[in-house]
Amino acid sequence: MHIISRAGWGARPPEGRDTTTWSRRTHFMGHYSAASATQTPRQIQDYHMRVRGWSDVGYNFLINSITGDIYEGRGWLTIGAHCAGHNTEAIGVCIIGSDKAGRQDVSDAARRAFKWLYEEANDRKGKRLTLLGHRDRGATACPGDEIYSWLKAGLPIVGQPPNPTPKPPPGKPAPGTPIAFPLPAGWYFGPASGPDYSVSGKYERYFRGRTDRAWLKEWATQLARRGWSIGKGKRWLGRYGNDGIYGPEYAALAVAFQGDQGLREDGLIGVNTWNAAFRNPLT
Numbered sequence: 001m002h003i004i005s006r007a008g009w010g011a012r013p014p015e016g017r018d019t020t021t022w023s024r025r026t027h028f029m030g031h032y033s034a035a036s037a038t039q040t041p042r043q044i045q046d047y048h049m050r051v052r053g054w055s056d057v058g059y060n061f062l063i064n065s066i067t068g069d070i071y072e073g074r075g076w077l078t079i080g081a082h083c084a085g086h087n088t089e090a091i092g093v094c095i096i097g098s099d100k101a102g103r104q105d106v107s108d109a110a111r112r113a114f115k116w117l118y119e120e121a122n123d124r125k126g127k128r129l130t131l132l133g134h135r136d137r138g139a140t141a142c143p144g145d146e147i148y149s150w151l152k153a154g155l156p157i158v159g160q161p162p163n164p165t166p167k168p169p170p171g172k173p174a175p176g177t178p179i180a181f182p183l184p185a186g187w188y189f190g191p192a193s194g195p196d197y198s199v200s201g202k203y204e205r206y207f208r209g210r211t212d213r214a215w216l217k218e219w220a221t222q223l224a225r226r227g228w229s230i231g232k233g234k235r236w237l238g239r240y241g242n243d244g245i246y247g248p249e250y251a252a253l254a255v256a257f258q259g260d261q262g263l264r265e266d267g268l269i270g271v272n273t274w275n276a277a278f279r280n281p282l283t
């Protein structure tokens with residue numbers, strides 16, 4: 001694993017910074033951003049600097065809750081602005097996104113990233129930091145119930161992928177009958193927190209006579225026909241199954257399939273990702 005540097009995500013320079021030392025670092029604190037999981041670190045930084053008037057993005061690190069990418073915020077030893085009164089002793093890490101309706105919002109990749117960062121901090125200090133959620137030190141719902149209970153349980157990683165089932169031999173034509181992309185041009189299957197053209201299956205919107213949920217299931221069913229291990233307890237969509245409601249599990253499946261097909265790995269199911277499932281030969 002690696003940390004995407006500030007230059008790597010196009011950070012604005014800080015307007016000031018105060019540093020501390022590893023001897024004064026004693027805690028490692030989890031946050032969420034309480035906004036869309038598709039927010040970029042730059043958008044969060046802009047909000048913190050322009051709206052909140054802070055010198056920089058408030059967190060020491062940020063993690064994409066879908067892909068598990070880790071972004072450098074203020075870094076290890078610059079004092080953050082993530083928990084009033086506790087920024088010197090606590091390293092603040094934000095898992096970008098929010099906790100909605102009890103639905104898990106954090107992928108296994110993001111959990112592994114958070115845990116890796118925590119172990120990295122412990123190594124650098126040479127001693128274990130105390131793990132906290134923001135709500136342990138402030139009147140806030142942050143980091144949401146799901147992340148909080150996970151922190152309190154000591155960061156167990158569930159959903160370790162079982163051995164994948166053997167795939168059909170490569171080179172064969174795509175199985176089944178090709179189905180045309182059901183959404184308008186430029187739209188895609190993506191998070192419910194996204195714009196109107198990000199179709200999640202959550203609201204059961206109708207496209208070409210069927211619900212978005214039915215269409216999203218159709219896409220994943222096609223991947224199963226292509227030999228992907230899909231469904232509850234399986235390699236992909238293992239936690240919730242092919243329920244047609246876009247979340248981190250569909251995003252992870254889409255990223256893997258896009259990587260397999262040489263497509264842009266954004267986890268969103270647009271026309272290219274759709275067509276590749278129905279038209280490309282097996283890989």
Ligand SMILES: [Zn+2]
Pocket residue numbers: 030031032082134140142143
């Ligand atoms: Zn917080």
